[in-house]
Amino acid sequence: MGEAIRVRARHAARGLDVDVTVPEGSMLAVVGPNGAGKSSLLQLISGDLVPDDGEVTVHGRTLTGPDVHIPPHRRAVGYLEQRALLFPHLTVVDNVAFGLRARGRDRRAARARAAAELAAVGCADLAGSRPRELSGGQQQRVALARALATDPEVLLLDEPLAALDAGVAPELRRLLRTRLRGVTTVIATHDLLDVAALADRMVELTGGRVTAEGHVDDLCQRPASAFLAGFVGVNLLHGDTHGDARVWLAPTIAIAGAVDGDLPPGPARAVFAPAAVAVYRAATHGSPRNELPAVVVAVEDRWPVQRVTLAVAGQRIAADLTPASVRELALAPGDDVLAVVKATQVALHPG
C-alpha cells in the first residue's frame, strides 16, 4: 500500500507540529484530548488552514507547500462534520448533486449520480424532501452521500457521529463501514467504537504533536499513555522492571503480571481492566495477587457499576465495583485501601 496522504506541517498559532501519513485506501483515526489539534490536522488536509511551513501531499501531488496553496474548492477532499450542513434551500437530491453541478456537470447527469448515491445510503425515498424534514441521522446519511458523489480522493470525518442519538449512531457507523471501504479516510473521533469499527491505524495527538502511532489493535491492547488507556477504558501504570515479570511503581510497590513477548529491564507499563480490580480495607494475602496501597479519590455511579478512582503510587487507576460492595466498604474520598489485582489479569509491556 502506497501512501495517499502525507502531512508534515507546523502551525504556531494552533500549536501544531505534525508528521502523519495515511496509506492508500485505509482509514486513519485521530484521537486525543480536546484541543489536541485533531480538527486542525483535518483542516490542513482540506486546505482551510494554511501552515506556517510544511507540506500536504495527496497521491504525491503537493496541495500545500512552499509557495503553493491550492484552495479547498480545487482539492478533491470530501469533508463530513458533526453537523450535516445540508443547504436548506435545496431538495435532498439537489444537495447531493451540488458538488457535481459546481464542477460543471449537467443537471441530468448530476441528478442521476445523486440518486444513486442516495440509494447507496438508504435514502432514495427522501430525494424530493427538504433537509429540515429529515431526522439527524437521515441528514448525516445525505451529507455522506453528498460528499461521496464528488468522488473525493480523500475523505475527512470530523466526529461525524458525535451529534447523533445513541440509537442512531451504530446504524450510521455500519453505513460508513460499507460506503468507505477502499476510500482513503481520516476520522477525528472521541469514540472508541468509531476507531474499533472503522479504522485501520490510529494516531494520538497531544498538544498538537503525535504522541503515539500504529495499528489500532496494538495501540488499544498496549496503550502507552494515560489518554489512550482512558480512551480504551483500561488502567495503565508506568514503572520500571528488572526483567522479572514485575513493574516497580515505587521503591516498595510492584505489580506482577503476564509478560507478552519480551520484557527487558528498564521502563515498563502494566495494563489491566477496571473490572479486574478489587478493593479491600485490610490485607488478604491471597496468592498470586497484587495488593497495592491506594487512596480513594472519587466514587462515581456508572450503572451498572460504581467506578472508584484510586491513587496508586502517584498514578490513577479505576476500579469497577458493584454498588453493594461500595456500600459495604463505605468508601469515601481520602480513605486508605488496598487495590487488589490478580497477576494473570495484568499485561506487562516494555516502554
Added chain:
Amino acid sequence: MTGAGLPRWAWLPFALAMALLVIPLAGLLARAPWARLGELLASDRSRDALLLSLATCAASTVICLILGVPTALVLARARGQWVAAARTLLTVPMVLPPVVAGLALLTTLGRRGLLGQPLAVLGVEIGFTTAAVVVAQTFVALPFLVVSLEGALRTAGTDMERAAARLGASPSYVLARVTVPLVAPAILSGTALSFARALGEFGATLTFAGSLQGVTRTLPLEIYLLRESDTDLALALAIVLLGVSALVVAAAARLGRTHG
C-alpha cells in the same frame, strides 16, 4: 401573552407615542380629496412627478442592489481593522442630514466640483439632471441595504459556504447558489427599505438636482411646492406616497417573518 412584569405606567407614553404617530396620518387621510383623486393624479404635474419618482427610484434601487450586495459581503466576510472603519463611513449617510448630503454631492459632482469639473470638461454634467436625482437617492438609500444585509450575512455565518467550497464550488458559485439564496429574504427586505428611502428623498435631491418639472422634480418636491398653491393636489400625491410606504413596510415585515 400577558404583560407579565410590564409596569402599568408604560401604557401612558405608549398611548401618547401611538397618538403622535398615527393621528397625523389619520388627519391626512381625513383631509384627502378622495372624490377628485383620479382627476388630480391624472394632471400633467402629478403624472410627471409620479413617473419621474418611479423611474429614478427604480434606477437607484437597481444600483443599490448591484453595489450593495457585494459591499455587504465584503463587510461581513473580510477581516482587518479597515473593515470597521469602512462600515462606519458607510453608515454616515444614514444619519447625515439630507441637505448636507446634497451639498456634499454638489460640491463634489457639481459643475465646479472636485470631480464635476473634470467631468464637465469631458462633456458630462450631472448636477441638476435626472442623473443627479438618481445619485442623490442612491447616496442616501444604499447604506440601508448594506447595513441590513450585512447583519443577515453575519447571522447566516460561513458554515454553509465552507461546506459548499469543500464540495468543489468556487467562491462565485458559492455566492450565487448558496449565499444569495440563504439571505434572499434579507436582500428583498433591504431592497424594499432602500426603495422607500429613495422614494422619500427630498433634501439632497433639492440641493443637488434642483426642482425642474419632469426632470428633477420628484413626488416629495412637488408636494412641497404645491402645499400652499394647490393643497388638494399636494394631498393627493401625499396619499400615493403614504400608500407606497405602507405597502413597502408590509412587504418588509412579511419577508422578515418568513425569514425568521
